[in-house]
Amino acid sequence: MADGTLKNLVPLSELPVLPSVPLLASLPWLYHREGFMARMAELAERHRHVGMFRVPMPDGREPIFVGNVSLATELCDEARFEKQLFGPLVHIRDFAGDGLFTALPDEANWHKANRILSPGFSSASIDRYFPAMTSALDELLEHWRRAASTKNAGVDVVADMTKLTLETISIAGFDYRFGSFGTPELHPFLKALARALQESIDVLRRPPLFAPLYAGRRARYQRDITSMFDLVDRVIVERRLVPQEQWPKDFLSLMLAEADPKTGERLSDENIRYQILTFLIAGHETTAGLLAFTFHQLARSPELFQAVRREVDEGLGTDDAPTMKDVMSLDLVRRVLSEGLRLWPTVPSIARAAKEDTVLAGRYEVPKGRPLGLLVNAIHRDPSVWKDPLKFDPDRFLPEAVKARPSAAYKPFGIGKRACTGKHFALVEATVCVALVVRAFDFADPGPLSVAPTVSPKPKGFRLVVTPRPR
Ligand code: MNH
Secondary structure, three states: OHHHHHOEEEEEHHHOOOOOOOOOOOOHOOOOOOOOHHHHHHHHHHHOOOOEEOOOOOOOOOEEEOOOOHHHHOOOOOOOEEEEOHHHHHHHHHOOOOOOOOOOOOOOOHHHHHHHHHHOOOOOOHHHHHHHHHHHHHHHHHHHHHHHHHHOOOOOOHHHHHHHHHHHHHHHHHHHOOHHOOOOOOOHHHHEEEHHHHHHHHHHOOOOOHHHHHHHHHHHHHHHHHHHHHHHHHHHHHHHHHHHHOOOHHHHHHHHOOOOOOOOOOOOHHHHHHHHHHHHHHHHHHHHHHHHHHHHHHOOOHHHHHHHHHHHHHHHOOOOOHHHHHHHHHHHHHHHHHHHHOOOOOEEEEEEOOOOOOOEOOOOOEEEOOOOEEEHHHOOOOOOOOOOOOOOOOHOOOOHHHOOOOOOOOOOOOHHHHHHOHHHHHHHHHHHHHHHHHHEEEEOOOOOOOOOOOOOOOOOEEEEEEEOOOO
């Protein structure tokens, strides 16, 4: 290497770093009332000019968080960087195995499942799952009508969106109804899933020395995993007992019936179990959070609410059952959802790593494999790209505006080949939900937004008073 190049290189130790104490590392500096990721976004704003900072973790690792669009553009380069399993994903792999979301980079089953499943998730295939979406939505609308006709203290939007997205993905995924709207208590399987997801996050905040204190939690975690496997494995066995002509059009049938176009092989039953759990894990909280933030925004902006309602009335009629084609024509609803995912990305960061030693920003030496966290919630508010970043403005997603920005400025669905498989599914599901709810109900003002400190951010304490639209 020429001398000039060497002189310009800067070791990573020159980057801003959080303070650290023994055992807890930076934990005492990571607190934020809206959660760890909100704290990361705040730090990204403070260090926007450098664009990155180091965070010592209790396990001895020291990820680098990246929070401006210019560095994000580098991290999105698939020739240099790839997905890394980091943070909760390492533990979610205990129960999602080598399913698409938690597969290691280039793991053989990722390629195989990607080839088998991608066609089923393409925008053209989603109409197969439209009945699952509207069927779950009918239950939500009924639930809200009942709530509006009784004491009307408002509906718990986050809880109800979670039920909606869980019902939708379980009907579309494996023709299974948990009956979430029928009971205040979640189904035991869904409770086990929620606890296992929580444990996969909590375990990150435990200094390794304290691990023995959590033996009880670990035992329950193992029991939860076993019970989830039992239910899904039973569904797979039962499906095989039904003649193939009678199989419902769900993702399970697709996985059992289709062979890999490249190798001619099928997915193993174990891998199918992991994919089903993956759809449940990757596909419910994210869409539920998006819907809850969107309803909060609509309830706070009467003009936008009316504009959306006019579009829905024109596009769907005032009481007809919607068709997928009509739903796809709702351009404003789609832009409102896109803007919702900009301001409140429900996957607020994405873990990447260099495939070989490399140099970031032309000067920082980054070794292969060093964890890099791309702060999606920070790049979505980078003022060098987003004018007036805190303003909710769906027109940012008009085609000319989209074309004028670097593509790395907006990454709610992840990057490159490991981007979200369920993007079209989620957007159709969310669009039809917004459309039917806005068509049927008026919203009261819920007051200002506050955000809960959950890993996937959600509005906190959001009760919405809904009343059936006057006719
Ligand atoms: Mn989804 C991966 C965001 C809905 C299934 N999803 C990802 C990633 C992001 C993401 C970001 C990349 C994570 C990473 O790099 O580690 N997903 C979303 C958002 C929504 C969403 C914001 C809703 C809004 N996802 C859904 C739905 C499903 C789904 C719905 C399934 C029905 N997602 C996946 C799968 C992956 C994924 C599967 C893993 C893809 C892969 O690595 O090949």
